[in-house]
Amino acid sequence: MKKRVTIKDVAKEANVSIATISYVINNKEENLSKETIERVNAAIKKLNYIPNMSARSLASKKSNLLGVVIPQTEVNKQIMLNNPFYSEFISGIEYTARLEGYHIIMSGVEIDKSYLDISVKRNLDGIIILGMYPQEFYNELKKSQIPIVLVDSYCNDHYFHSVQINDRYGGYIATKYLLEKGHRNIGLVTGKIKKEGVSEKRYLGYKDALAEFKVPFNPNYVFEGIVDYEYGLSVAEKIMKNKDITAVFATADILAIGLMKRLKSAKVRIPDDISVIGFDDIYITKFIDPGLTTVKQNIYKKGETAVKLILNCINKKLTSKHEIILPIEIVERESVKEI
Amino acid sequence: MKKRVTIKDVAKEANVSIATISYVINNKEENLSKETIERVNAAIKKLNYIPNMSARSLASKKSNLLGVVIPQTEVNKQIMLNNPFYSEFISGIEYTARLEGYHIIMSGVEIDKSYLDISVKRNLDGIIILGMYPQEFYNELKKSQIPIVLVDSYCNDHYFHSVQINDRYGGYIATKYLLEKGHRNIGLVTGKIKKEGVSEKRYLGYKDALAEFKVPFNPNYVFEGIVDYEYGLSVAEKIMKNKDITAVFATADILAIGLMKRLKSAKVRIPDDISVIGFDDIYITKFIDPGLTTVKQNIYKKGETAVKLILNCINKKLTSKHEIILPIEIVERESVKEI
DNA sequence: ATAAAATACTTAAACGCTTAAACTGTAATA
């Protein structure tokens, strides 16, 4: 086990003090002469020196580490990476962070335990939180004093930055799209409608559109559950029993996919018998038949934006609350029919 | 900005030396009296003390951090999390690691840069490598001296542990399944067949089965490309031109899914016109129509196993090479027809 | 010519832990 090369070795090799080495690797080179810098760099290269992050973050209280909190299923506590929405998002985060010299620590959280522990334990420089959690979770986390960016959750607290889309508007245009195609009995398949949650916003958008078209809201057309494939499957049964419904707005593609799967296997034709519109435009949406018309958001970009925002907070110490709203649009494929 | 609670504060509170605190938080309590331990724990709780990992790993050279290397696309360098295979795998890793008090740092790698940097920089305790890389990548990494578990790559080097499935056997049973259903002109859609790669093994299994059934191997039936949805799509065109082929073995579900999508949109019926068998049984395989018959491996478990293995290496300092082979089996759905 | 300012470094304390070794008081053994 050969000893690893430390800053001391480099200092000796370059014939300067370790402070000088430190200044060079931190690009604080204002007061250093060209020759010294070159000599140091040469020594670093020659010895193959790699700074020790543990030591650096102990001394500097920075870790170049970003925490990413990602929802986990209630049953088995695994993170929801099976949901393509999350995996696309993480791709965006990972790549952007990597380009900037950061690494991400992605983990699920036991809501009862505080994520605060992790963040102070690991000296995280910032946290990106995906999804919605109980209010107390956020309150705990505020204590960490580190920059936090929320994605897909509406939290009024001034402490948190966020990157979002206009979910209400998304619900509105999806529903309106269906209405314009002549549908009047429109089912809504959605996650649990929680106060200030993404689902609630999309649900409100759904009602906005109905109101605009003077279509009475029918609570029997609303199906609330868990946002996953299985729930989509099970909703199909209920919808097939309700002969009035000619179209459904699923507030997540994954729900639409489950729904369509069961519908198809019951020989219900899409879009001829029932039209379906989704939300998100997750990658695997391409895989299914017929192509799913959906409200597209750029998920990858969402991840990228979250990282850029948090790095801005870290570097420029932004304190005022930043809310970034990304655009959405309908992409038409084959799952909706005009009637 | 209130100062964070350190081991010193706890020591003062509990009226012992910091060493004692350290022994307690590291569970090295053999020589400590019951009362002292209790007093320390009370102090820890009272002050809400969270040990600083940077300091710990600086002093102990352990980080409770596992590196996970995951393949990235050649075009945009993003990690392949869009491929459900990888996201399932990561779920397994993350959850298992979390249970054991470890965190994972997941990242893609520029092959030209050494991942070695990251691993020494971050004091990683172990590395799990998913996929196959140029030999020099492995050679570099050996220098790190830390435990490494390879998944989905065949590397003869004695240094690396691995968790695998019997890919050759998988290729064999898939092909045999098709042969037993009466198919004789069987296409193979596969990733680049690299020496000692997973694709090569499955390809060899394919040939094994053909040989067993005395079916001559026809190189024109082999389609080699990138393992992604798009390549599956493009292979469909070629297969439609080749009227002889009645069945295809796709060495990854994602390829099968692309293939089927294009086939279906060209009104080729599955399995009536062409049978398809896949490999992996990724989660989203359920989403598509018709259900894909495939060689199932437990991807989640693969991740779990990789973590357990690496933790064993870390804790028990296993030195002899460990190879864990997980079982596989065919799951029959609707994409293959007897002829 | 002299003071002030700028340049190019170095010194050394601090960051918060781990751990081998030393120490202390008491109990067991010769």
Add this chain to the structure above:
DNA sequence: TATTACAGTTTAAGCGTTTAAGTATTTTAT
């Protein structure tokens, strides 16, 4: 009674950085 053993705890030397403050030399201003 002296010696050894041992349980329980402390001491103190690291671990590899960062960074405020200090120093010596040179340049600029007056």
